[in-house]
Amino acid sequence: MTIREGQSIPPHQDNCFGCGPRNPAGLHLRMQRNGMGVVADLVLDERHEGAPGLAHGGVVAAALDDLFGGVLVVLGVPAVTANLSVDYRAPVRLGRTLTLSATCTRSAGRKLWMHGTVTDANAITTEATALFVRVGLEHFSSHADVAGPPFGDWIGQARTPSPDGSGASGVR
Numbered sequence: 001m002t003i004r005e006g007q008s009i010p011p012h013q014d015n016c017f018g019c020g021p022r023n024p025a026g027l028h029l030r031m032q033r034n035g036m037g038v039v040a041d042l043v044l045d046e047r048h049e050g051a052p053g054l055a056h057g058g059v060v061a062a063a064l065d066d067l068f069g070g071v072l073v074v075l076g077v078p079a080v081t082a083n084l085s086v087d088y089r090a091p092v093r094l095g096r097t098l099t100l101s102a103t104c105t106r107s108a109g110r111k112l113w114m115h116g117t118v119t120d121a122n123a124i125t126t127e128a129t130a131l132f133v134r135v136g137l138e139h140f141s142s143h144a145d146v147a148g149p150p151f152g153d154w155i156g157q158a159r160t161p162s163p164d165g166s167g168a169s170g171v172r
């Protein structure tokens with residue numbers, strides 16, 4: 001599956017907490033391709049509250065983690081989060097239209113390094129980096145029946161990291 005610039009990223013699966021349209025407890029993120037990364041708008045509400053009027057930090061981290069998962073779809077690489085680091089620079093307010101952005105900054109062998117931000121009115125509230133590690137399809141299929149779309153649509157197009165270890169196309 002080739003996802004063109006500005007095109008929607010299909011959900012990882014319908015019940016994904018971050019982007020699955022069928023998950024009643026989910027964030028229902030809808031991402032678009034932006035270069036070799038992804039962007040999404042998100043409005044958090046009382047369901048996501050930590051301190052009064054503010055988003056729970058774990059919810060914000062989960063949203064960024066899922067955007068990194070969206071970058072994987074653009075790259076066509078099945079991988080999982082090995083490490084996630086979040087800098088909370090300013091409180092994230094409920095009821096605001098937040099802009100989330102993520103990209104892969106580097107890859108080598110099985111490893112992909114991600115960077116993402118949350119902005120509110122162009123001010124960065126949150127910044128995250130993550131290490132993802134490429135896995136085989138058995139990582140997923142050994143826990144659940146994952147046959148059929150949407151996985152097959154994009155996993156089948158997975159690009160092999162280049163021999164020099166610089167990784168999937170478009171990755172710096």
Ligand SMILES: CCCCCCCC/C=C\CCCCCCCC(=O)SCCNC(=O)CCNC(=O)[C@H](O)C(C)(C)COP(=O)(O)OP(=O)(O)OC[C@H]1O[C@@H](n2cnc3c(N)ncnc32)[C@H](O)[C@@H]1OP(=O)(O)O
Pocket residue numbers: 012018065066068069070072078079080081082083109110111131133134135137140141146147148151152155
């Ligand atoms: C037809 C079927 C198709 C199905 C397809 C399904 C498609 C879905 C695809 C994509 C879904 C995306 C969904 C996005 C949602 C957001 C992402 C999540 O929530 S993911 C869930 C949370 N993460 C985990 O549950 C990982 C649990 N951990 C593991 O499984 C392993 O630890 C794993 C795979 C990460 C690594 O284990 P190892 O045994 O394979 O490999 P080792 O050798 O340990 O690590 C490889 C390299 O990475 C480094 N590394 C590993 N963990 C590290 C860490 N925490 N910090 C630093 N380096 C680390 C190691 O030092 C090593 O580096 P050196 O090659 O030696 O240079």
